Amino acid sequence: MDISFKNVSYTYQPNTPFEHRAIHGLSFKISSGSFVAIVGHTGSGKSTLIQHLNGLLRPTIGQVTIGGFQLSSEKKLKQMKELRRRVGVVFQYPEHQLFEETVAKDIAFGPSNFGVDSEEISRRTLEAIKAVGLPEPLLERSPFDLSGGQMRRVAIAGVLAMNPEVLVLDEPTAGLDPRGQTEVMDMFYQLHQQKQLTTILVTHSMEDALHYADHVIILDHGTKYMEGKPEEVFVKKKELNKVQLDVPEVIQFLFKVEKKFGVRLTYHGQGLNEIANELHSIIKGADSIE
Amino acid sequence: MRESFIEFRNVSFRYGEEQPWVLKDVSFVIYPDEWVAIIGHNGSGKSTIAKLINGLLFPQEGEIFVDGVHVNQDSIWDVRKNVGMVFQNPDNQFVGTTVRDDVAFGLENRGIPRQEMIDRINTSLTAVAMNDYFLHEPHRLSGGQKQRVAIASILAISPKVVILDEATAMLDPKGKLEIMRTITEVQDKLDLALVTITHDLNEITLADRVIVMNEGQVWLEATPREVFTKKEELRRIGLDTPFISKLADELISIGLVFNNHPLSHEELLEELWTYHSKM
Ligand SMILES: Nc1ncnc2c1ncn2[C@@H]1O[C@H](COP(=O)(O)OP(=O)(O)OP(=O)(O)O)[C@@H](O)[C@H]1O
Ligand SMILES: Nc1ncnc2c1ncn2[C@@H]1O[C@H](COP(=O)(O)OP(=O)(O)OP(=O)(O)O)[C@@H](O)[C@H]1O
Ligand SMILES: [Mg+2]
Ligand SMILES: [Mg+2]
Numbered sequence: 001m002d003i004s005f006k007n008v009s010y011t012y013q014p015n016t017p018f019e020h021r022a023i024h025g026l027s028f029k030i031s032s033g034s035f036v037a038i039v040g041h042t043g044s045g046k047s048t049l050i051q052h053l054n055g056l057l058r059p060t061i062g063q064v065t066i067g068g069f070q071l072s073s074e075k076k077l078k079q080m081k082e083l084r085r086r087v088g089v090v091f092q093y094p095e096h097q098l099f100e101e102t103v104a105k106d107i108a109f110g111p112s113n114f115g116v117d118s119e120e121i122s123r124r125t126l127e128a129i130k131a132v133g134l135p136e137p138l139l140e141r142s143p144f145d146l147s148g149g150q151m152r153r154v155a156i157a158g159v160l161a162m163n164p165e166v167l168v169l170d171e172p173t174a175g176l177d178p179r180g181q182t183e184v185m186d187m188f189y190q191l192h193q194q195k196q197l198t199t200i201l202v203t204h205s206m207e208d209a210l211h212y213a214d215h216v217i218i219l220d221h222g223t224k225y226m227e228g229k230p231e232e233v234f235v236k237k238k239e240l241n242k243v244q245l246d247v248p249e250v251i252q253f254l255f256k257v258e259k260k261f262g263v264r265l266t267y268h269g270q271g272l273n274e275i276a277n278e279l280h281s282i283i284k285g286a287d288s289i290e
Numbered sequence: 291m292r293e294s295f296i297e298f299r300n301v302s303f304r305y306g307e308e309q310p311w312v313l314k315d316v317s318f319v320i321y322p323d324e325w326v327a328i329i330g331h332n333g334s335g336k337s338t339i340a341k342l343i344n345g346l347l348f349p350q351e352g353e354i355f356v357d358g359v360h361v362n363q364d365s366i367w368d369v370r371k372n373v374g375m376v377f378q379n380p381d382n383q384f385v386g387t388t389v390r391d392d393v394a395f396g397l398e399n400r401g402i403p404r405q406e407m408i409d410r411i412n413t414s415l416t417a418v419a420m421n422d423y424f425l426h427e428p429h430r431l432s433g434g435q436k437q438r439v440a441i442a443s444i445l446a447i448s449p450k451v452v453i454l455d456e457a458t459a460m461l462d463p464k465g466k467l468e469i470m471r472t473i474t475e476v477q478d479k480l481d482l483a484l485v486t487i488t489h490d491l492n493e494i495t496l497a498d499r500v501i502v503m504n505e506g507q508v509w510l511e512a513t514p515r516e517v518f519t520k521k522e523e524l525r526r527i528g529l530d531t532p533f534i535s536k537l538a539d540e541l542i543s544i545g546l547v548f549n550n551h552p553l554s555h556e557e558l559l560e561e562l563w564t565y566h567s568k569m
Pocket of ligand 2: 144145146147148149150175177305309312330331332333334335336337338339
């Protein structure tokens with residue numbers, strides 16, 4: 001589904017002493033089928049932004065369009081349930097979306113709420129629990145008696161079981177073990193491609209943004225600071241440093257190599273083995289000059 | 291022999307009689323003024339260890355000592371005075387209705403005089419860059435802001451050991467570095483023990499020592515450098531190696547030899563420079 005934000009502002013607790021404008025004047029477009037990363041410092045408005053995507057928040061000013069759905073301050077959306085069926089959100093803290101007495105019931109909650117039959121639900125549940133790397137017996141346990149990373153995985157499984165068209169992920173790998181982080185991101189990416197989803201990923205990992213996204217939006221204090229292709233955005237070290245961010249680690253390292261050896265290596269998605277070979281020839285190449 | 295600050299002696303734990311053991315015969319020591327990272331796959335028992343240290347749980351077998359005191363029902367209040375703990379999700383930890391009250395709570399509990407309390411609240415909230423949020427409700431902050439406030443609350447009470455259970459997982463990269471720097475400065479100044487439970491591979495490289503958990507058992511206790519030479523095994527138990535370590539492994543596989551397995555950008559650049567001048 002195509003998504004657009006037109007001059008969107010959101011204010012928490014308006015007309016109280018605690019009034020706080022979390023995003024303002026935000027405009028951008030996300031075309032159907034793209035994988036977009038949203039990055040920005042702590043408190044820059046990322047979670048506020050994504051809560052508009054399933055209608056949890058309505059803009060105070062401006063307009064949000066998600067496919068055929070429109071959100072604005074003027075009128076409540078009538079087809080809210082339909083919007084939530086099509087937009088699946090993994091929230092920043094997984095505890096916020098777990099509430100049933102067993103993991104199985106928790107995963108089934110979304111689909112059964114949207115009228116999926118029980119046979120199909122069991123099929124999806126098994127598929128989802130496998131996709132997030134959890135053992136089947138865990139289905140019968142209480143989601144509150146799990147470790148942090150296990151809870152995160154259950155929360156993700158619940159969203160997968162809804163078969164959404166738009167996948168919204170708010171730091172989905174926080175709390176996952178290192179191998180799990182890679183596996184889960186790869187799984188999202190595969191799903192994104194196979195089912196032609198529109199995926200929106202909020203992340204503090206510039207590495208993940210570079211690796212998986214085809215478009216990056218950078219927020220700073222509730223406004224859009226920059227957007228573009230990851231390869232273009234993630235070399236602008238000075239600009240990123242100004243807003244608490246940095247270039248991905250691989251690019252940081254290549255900059256340092258340039259400083260030390262006077263040879264520029266550009267990053268174009270090559271693997272570590274290729275970079276190792278390039279480094280090797282720098283060391284040797286310097287030799288042939290001497 | 292240095293005196294240990296935290297000691298686990300053959301500790302086994304399960305959450306209920308019918309339930310599987312989640313810690314099995316775990317023994318280790320942590321010394322004062324040391325930074326130890328506890329790592330391990332999801333569900334390997336790390337948070338359970340943290341909860342045992344300050345007596346939120348008690349082991350069915352074995353014994354735990356904190357600052358020489360055996361942790362049990364009678365000693366938990368004394369033990370907790372010395373232990374500052376930040377959990378994975380700070381929401382469960384907030385007690386105050388404002389950020390300021392939340393930090394004040396731990397200080398009031400310890401009977402800190404009013405003027406000093408005000409000073410400590412200011413200092414600790416400034417240290418985590420949350421001094422503009424004194425009157426905000428902790429629950430109405432962003433994920434990373436919540437983590438900053440939770441960290442300020444424990445810095446304010448100057449405990450003898452700080453335990454961070456994935457307490458910086460929601461911070462932006464620069465923020466994470468700044469907060470870790472603040473914490474290690476406090477650690478140096480006050481000689482406290484620091485225990486970080488983390489999945490952040492770069493953060494692990496900064497610790498003095500690493501305890502690697504696997505399925506409820508201590509799998510390895512070693513320096514970060516030793517730990518990250520075990521690429522294959524680490525992956526098998528749900529872990530991984532940091533970027534520089536991976537790149538170094540690629541360089542080794544095409545024939546380079548390093549004196550010391552590099553863990554930081556500077557170390558790898560230095561090794562490459564040595565090569566370059568030798569060639
Ligand atoms: N429920 C709320 N009530 C009032 N203010 C809020 C609320 N939630 C967030 N805010 C404020 O709005 C701003 C944006 O918060 P948001 O949660 O969108 O940030 P974020 O970019 O997701 O940050 P993080 O990376 O720390 O999760 C912050 O300054 C925050 O304090
Ligand atoms: N309250 C509980 N009741 C029953 N079992 C629990 C409870 N809390 C945790 N467990 C189980 O104990 C084991 C260890 O959990 P623990 O929270 O210590 O793991 P962890 O190493 O901190 O994992 P993570 O990296 O995911 O945070 C897990 O298998 C978990 O499912
Ligand atoms: Mg957020
Ligand atoms: Mg844990």
